[in-house]
Amino acid sequence: xxxxxxxxxxxxxxxxxxxxxxxxxxxxxxxxxxxxxxxxxxxxxxxxxxxxxxxxxxxxxxxxxxxxxxxxxxxxxxxxxxxxxxxxxxxxxxxxxxxxxxxxxxxxxxxxxxxxxxxxxxxxxxxxxxxxxxxxxxxxxxxxxxxxxxxxxxxxxxxxxxxxxxxxxxxxxxxxxxxxxxxxxxxxxxxxxxxxxxxxxxxxxxxxxxxxxxxxxxxxxxxxxxxxxxxxxxxxxxxxxxxxxxxxxxxxxxxxxxxxxxxxxxxxxxxxxxxxxxxxxxxxxxxxxxxxxxxxxxxxxxxxxxxxxxxxxxxxxxxxxxxxxxxxxxxxxxxxxxxxxxxxxxxxxxxxxxxxxxxxxxxxxxxxxxxxxxxxxxxxxxxxxxxxxxxxxxxxxxxxxxxxxxxxxxxxxxxxxxxxxxx
Amino acid sequence: xxxxxxxxxxxxxxxxxxxxxxxxxxxxxxxxxxxxxxxxxxxxxxxxxxxxxxxxxxxxxxxxxxxxxxxxxxxxxxxxxxxxxxxxxxxxxxxxxxxxxxxxxxxxxxxxxxxxxxxxxxxxxxxxxxxxxxxxxxxxxxxxxxxxxxxxxxxxxxxxxxxxxxxxxxxxxxxxxxxxxxxxxxxxxxxxxxxxxxxxxxxxxxxxxxxxxxxxxxxxxxxxxxxxxxxxxxxxxxxxxxxxxxxxxxxxxxxxxxxxxxxxxxxxxxxxxxxxxxxxxxxxxxxxxxxxxxxxxxxxxxxxxxxxxxxxxxxxxxxxxxxxxxxxxxxxxxxxxxxxxxxxxxxxxxxxxxxxxxxxxxxxxxxxxxxxxxxxxxxxxxxxxxxxxxxxxxxxxxxxxxxxxxxxxxxxxxxxxxxxxxx
Numbered sequence: 001x002x003x004x005x006x007x008x009x010x011x012x013x014x015x016x017x018x019x020x021x022x023x024x025x026x027x028x029x030x031x032x033x034x035x036x037x038x039x040x041x042x043x044x045x046x047x048x049x050x051x052x053x054x055x056x057x058x059x060x061x062x063x064x065x066x067x068x069x070x071x072x073x074x075x076x077x078x079x080x081x082x083x084x085x086x087x088x089x090x091x092x093x094x095x096x097x098x099x100x101x102x103x104x105x106x107x108x109x110x111x112x113x114x115x116x117x118x119x120x121x122x123x124x125x126x127x128x129x130x131x132x133x134x135x136x137x138x139x140x141x142x143x144x145x146x147x148x149x150x151x152x153x154x155x156x157x158x159x160x161x162x163x164x165x166x167x168x169x170x171x172x173x174x175x176x177x178x179x180x181x182x183x184x185x186x187x188x189x190x191x192x193x194x195x196x197x198x199x200x201x202x203x204x205x206x207x208x209x210x211x212x213x214x215x216x217x218x219x220x221x222x223x224x225x226x227x228x229x230x231x232x233x234x235x236x237x238x239x240x241x242x243x244x245x246x247x248x249x250x251x252x253x254x255x256x257x258x259x260x261x262x263x264x265x266x267x268x269x270x271x272x273x274x275x276x277x278x279x280x281x282x283x284x285x286x287x288x289x290x291x292x293x294x295x296x297x298x299x300x301x302x303x304x305x306x307x308x309x310x311x312x313x314x315x316x317x318x319x320x321x322x323x324x325x326x327x328x329x330x331x332x333x334x335x336x337x338x339x340x341x342x343x344x345x346x347x348x349x350x351x352x353x354x355x356x357x358x359x360x361x362x363x364x365x366x367x368x369x370x371x372x373x374x375x376x377x378x379x380x381x382x383x384x385x386x387x388x389x390x391x392x393x394x395x396x397x398x399x400x401x402x403x404x405x406x407x408x409x410x411x412x413x414x415x416x417x418x419x420x421x422x423x
Numbered sequence: 424x425x426x427x428x429x430x431x432x433x434x435x436x437x438x439x440x441x442x443x444x445x446x447x448x449x450x451x452x453x454x455x456x457x458x459x460x461x462x463x464x465x466x467x468x469x470x471x472x473x474x475x476x477x478x479x480x481x482x483x484x485x486x487x488x489x490x491x492x493x494x495x496x497x498x499x500x501x502x503x504x505x506x507x508x509x510x511x512x513x514x515x516x517x518x519x520x521x522x523x524x525x526x527x528x529x530x531x532x533x534x535x536x537x538x539x540x541x542x543x544x545x546x547x548x549x550x551x552x553x554x555x556x557x558x559x560x561x562x563x564x565x566x567x568x569x570x571x572x573x574x575x576x577x578x579x580x581x582x583x584x585x586x587x588x589x590x591x592x593x594x595x596x597x598x599x600x601x602x603x604x605x606x607x608x609x610x611x612x613x614x615x616x617x618x619x620x621x622x623x624x625x626x627x628x629x630x631x632x633x634x635x636x637x638x639x640x641x642x643x644x645x646x647x648x649x650x651x652x653x654x655x656x657x658x659x660x661x662x663x664x665x666x667x668x669x670x671x672x673x674x675x676x677x678x679x680x681x682x683x684x685x686x687x688x689x690x691x692x693x694x695x696x697x698x699x700x701x702x703x704x705x706x707x708x709x710x711x712x713x714x715x716x717x718x719x720x721x722x723x724x725x726x727x728x729x730x731x732x733x734x735x736x737x738x739x740x741x742x743x744x745x746x747x748x749x750x751x752x753x754x755x756x757x758x759x760x761x762x763x764x765x766x767x768x769x770x771x772x773x774x775x776x777x778x779x780x781x782x783x784x785x786x787x788x789x790x791x792x793x794x795x796x797x798x799x800x801x802x803x804x805x806x807x808x809x810x811x812x813x814x815x816x817x818x819x820x821x822x823x824x825x826x827x828x829x830x831x832x833x834x835x836x837x838x839x840x841x842x843x844x845x846x
Contacts, residue, residue, distance in 0.1 A: 330613065340635065
């Protein structure tokens with residue numbers, strides 16, 4: 001064991017750890033010999049184990065002091081588990097229906113034990129690739145975003161609590177820096193981390209790096225990302241951070257969380273729905289042209305914003321006489337004024353969300369980390385066709401977001417991106 | 424002595440404190456019997472002593488755990504002295520020519536010893552009331568603002584250092600809350616702290632409280648003040664926080680400092696110059712109509728912004744290949760792009776400054792703390808006339824700031840405010 005109390009677990013050590021931790025062993029059942037342990041990873045950063053006992057189950061997630069998928073050559077603080085646990089608890093308190101319960105957190109071990117999201121829960125992104133519709137998705141995710149963002153903002157909180165959170169989450173700087181690099185910097189410069197479907201998109205990647213207007217817009221968003229402490233955001237709310245069944249939606253993995261701009265979460269989710277939309281032509285086959293599925297994705301993007309807008313505004317109305325610092329009831333003391341204030345706030349938030357969403361799309365096509373939506377399209381020519389349309393749309397959105405007044409206009413624009421076939 | 428090591432000093436205890444503190448006694452000279460001590464206060468918050476010894480002099484400033492001018496019924500953390508000392512050191516390091524040197528800081532005692540700004544240094548506001556021109560003022564204050572704001576922003580700093588500062592200065596929340604209340608809230612609601620030249624301005628104060636457009640604008644600025652950590656700002660940079668002679672300009676009292684929006688400092692200074700401008704008609708007499716002095720004030724406001732703009736941009740150019748996180752050299756890699764980025768940044772900063780400046784003017788006319796510029800006008804009718812013109816100008820500026828493209832347009836607007844006489 002290292003002097004800081006950290007010890008990376010394997011399956012054998014995990015069993016010992018569970019035996020020594022009553023809150024875990026009591027949940028799983030008495031017979032530790034019966035434990036079924038499955039290492040699942042989570043793709044990139046951590047070790048994740050599913051543990052099933054005679055009377056219960058749970059997931060153990062341990063952060064290592066480096067990025068798992070790259071190795072020890074890419075160090076990253078395991079303290080990220082602390083911020084993940086903090087946010088799981090806070091978001092779980094605010095929206096228990098869509099955040100898995102935490103059973104146990106061990107800071108020296110960077111270890112979180114939480115609810116096992118049993119089958120048929122799968123990662124939403126995998127469902128989108130498979131063409132599965134989730135009729136409650138927009139309803140659920142808008143609920144999660146409205147509650148977590150509203151209640152951690154100055155619309156609900158006073159300044160003292162706000163600054164406490166800001167100070168605390170300044171400690172998650174390494175993860176914030178990673179986002180800055182991969183979302184706001186690398187796609188716009190020559191970087192050996194970048195990749196794209198080459199040679200098809202060589203010129204497209206170059207044109208991103210040489211687009212002055214795009215670079216001016218991304219600068220504004222990058223500064224907002226670093227400077228603006230608007231709410232406790234998840235920080236990585238793409239479709240790979242959501243697990244779903246037809247009637248359950250669970251948000252996981254908030255290790256990038258900090259006090260940042262709300263639009264970064266909303267944009268991440270909606271932007272990734274648009275990525276899923278543009279990837280569908282690559283998944284169509286003779287049995288399924290995916291046309292109706294594309295419509296469902298777009299409808300879900302549209303509903304997500306509209307439902308979020310309605311729910312967030314409703315929370316604001318319900319709490320307008322509360323202790324939020326931003327709009328004191330004695331100042332914003334008539335309904336016409338409050339309505340105007342809300343319209344202005346939501347308009348700005350809409351444009352922020354479109355900007356961040358576009359940025360998140362661009363980085364998935366010409367940056368370091370790609371998405372299964374496109375990666376699973378085997379035919380590189382076909383994949384490049386889909387990616388190029390997504391990229392064109394995202395570039396337009398980043399530059400022209402202020403001309404959109406409602407989400408249905410954005411959806412229409414997505415449908416109007418040129419390129420009807422890859423023949 | 425309290426258990427936290429705090430002990431409020433009087434003159435006698437101060438002599439003992441100095442004797443027991445070698446860094447102070449060595450500065451003043453051996454013979455402590457010869458010390459000349461003068462209690463000067465600083466108006467509102469603290470005890471301030473000038474201490475002159477046989478071989479040197481200094482100022483001792485001690486924060487008390489309440490607001491001195493109100494009394495123990497208005498508690499305020501004496502930890503503000505810690506943030507004042509931090510910022511004096513950091514701003515002094517960045518701009519030693521315009522920040523008094525700190526000799527000693529005692530955190531348990533909330534006590535700062537610093538350079539005594541010897542006569543003829545006076546508070547700038549008093550000079551403005553007296554009608555004294557300071558030919559180097561714009562040059563000096565723009566130097567201070569450019570250096571302190573640029574070097575503590577993401578144009579120069581990396582994210583890690585930035586977040587360290589943000590977290591540290593979150594501790595100064597009580598002072599930030601005071602600003603929120605007196606600048607962004609109280610003037611726009613009924614508050615027993617508010618006052619104005621009554622009955623003359625009763626309707627004017629009421630119209631501020633009932634102006635929906637004004638309230639929408641102030642909401643945006645208030646949120647920016649709390650949420651946006653752009654640079655280490657002074658936080659209270661009005662003309663009472665500057666001491667001057669004809670060739671020296673020294674910025675004092677940064678106890679309200681925190682990581683906030685740059686425009687709050689720039690606006691505070693320029694807004695208070697406009698207050699001085701509008702007060703001049705109340706100081707004119709048969710010997711001096713103050714017309715040429717008014718022109719000097721306006722010229723100083725204009726020069727302050729234009730020189731700040733030039734110096735800040737120059738620092739940006741000089742440091743464009745440095746470690747600032749906001750505009751990486753590999754991304755903003757051509758001079759046309761960098762120029763566009765700078766124009767956009769400075770345009771936004773200009774509008775922020777006008778907005779905050781206007782807010783700082785309004786609060787000095789209908790809020791709790793007024794300024795000597797107007798208070799020293801004995802004739803209430805005359806004073807109300809001057810204040811009303813300042814208020815009308817400030818309201819217009821807050822609402823319409825985005826239509827101004829350069830500071831000379833703002834200066835022209837100030838000259839065009841109706842009301843040529845108070846007869």
